[in-house]
Amino acid sequence: MTSPSNLKYTKSHEWAQIQERAATVGITEHAVSQLTDLTFVDLPRVGDKVAAGSRFGEIESVKAVADLNSPLSGKVIEVNTALASDSGLENLSEDPYGRGWMIKIELSNPAEAASLLSNAQYDQYIAGSEH
Amino acid sequence: MLKTPLAAIHEGSGAKMVEFGGWWMPVLYTSITQEHTAVRTGVGLFDTSHMGRLIVRGGDDRSFLERMVTNEVASLQNGRARYSLVTREDGGVIDDILIYADSDHYFIVVNASNCETVLSWFRDHIKPDDVTIEDVTERLAMIAVQGPAAAALVKPMITGCDASALPYYGFAHGSWKGAAVVISRTGYTGEDGFELFIDPAHAAPLWQALTAGGAKPCGLGARDTLRLEAGMPLYGHEIDLEHNPIEAGLGSFVKLEKGFFVGRDALARIRQAGPARRCVGLEVNARRIPRAGHAVWSGGAPVGAVVSGTASPTLAKNIATAYVPAELATVGTALEVEISDQRHPAVVVKKPFYRRG
Structure with missing residues (x-):
């Protein structure tokens, strides 16, 4: 699978769609397929501060629990509260780059984006990690 | 890391693989819950070739086993299997096992992670010289076919015995396409089902014939959720050296x-x-x-x-x-x-x- 080219990625399998001083954040299709059978997502509240590379929430599946790490630093300005329901979790499984978005951040340091992976770099990274 | 005779099939079908008890095993193929539901409502297929298999024979093998396990061996009839614990002197559990009484030997299925421990415990403890214990794990593939539709799938495939007539915890010798098979009405899911033991050379074609017949391949993830719902213990969780069978509810x-x-x-x-x-x-x-x-x-x-x-x-x-x-x-x-x-x-x-x- 090829990850969308308009997004930036982390090695912990989050994506960010950056628009000037704001970013939408979610997890990749690869992350969803690794977890499978999602049961729970714990997200921050509007107004919470998040830091690049630090935990902003938690995701759980029948198989495992994983941290959600923020690709970028800033303040949470919107949260996808639909993910609290089972139908929301289905959206996340089916459409991780769209309806499965998690948080929107007002960026405190947009220059951090330079250290994120492009889709080609991310795809290469996950291809390598499967061996 | 050890690989079962079916590892190439698992990897080829895109299963997520993990190390378990020293073996490279599928944890899931598509979804733990889908695989779980297939076993509760239809039929699922598990590669259990990682389970340790021992043969105890010779001398007074029955009395020897009787001294090594908590359940009764003497009353176990030929063609029947029985669940038992192996305990230390202090009652801590070394393993939980199935003992199959065959015509001239006992066949024992132990947990993958405990196979070496049980083998040396049996060999070094109080074994008379004329009782021999053989590890046949890598000489036999083991496939579990589990679910309400298991009997209808397996019965026409296995010749030389009537699979659907086997009692719960009964087993028989039969064959599949000319290859010797031991088939037992046992499992670890809480559903009706069978476990098949066959030469590793025939494991892959048998697996493919079972999936072609409608059985859904299932991984260790579903095996765990199924056994937990069914109240069956897993070594290292409900039972271990620090827990005895009485407090475990066994x-x-x-x-x-x-x-x-x-x-x-x-x-x-x-x-x-x-x-x-x-x-x-x-x-x-x-x-x-x-x-x-x-x-x-x-x-x-x-x-x-x-x-x-x-x-x-x-x-x-x-x-x-x-x-x-x-x-x-x-x-x-x-x-x-x-x-x-x-x-x-x-x-x-x-x-x-x-x-x-």
């Missing part, structure tokens, strides 16, 4: 009246006094899944720990097994389980969580 497999076996004195004392703690079933009222190691609380204090937990696909509830003080083990007792720094209400429920209709 006292019916401990036959003190049969005479000496290793661990008998300790288990007799524990049964007499009553165990201080018990392994209970819990329903946990939380969005979060209880997992091994989570603390169990009562009256504002930690009193025990979860040993297994999952989101039960059949019950659509979060369930767990946990060790708690015996006085808190009564069905209906309200407890709490701590998950991610938060305590969630839980109640002691009867095991098994699921029983087939």
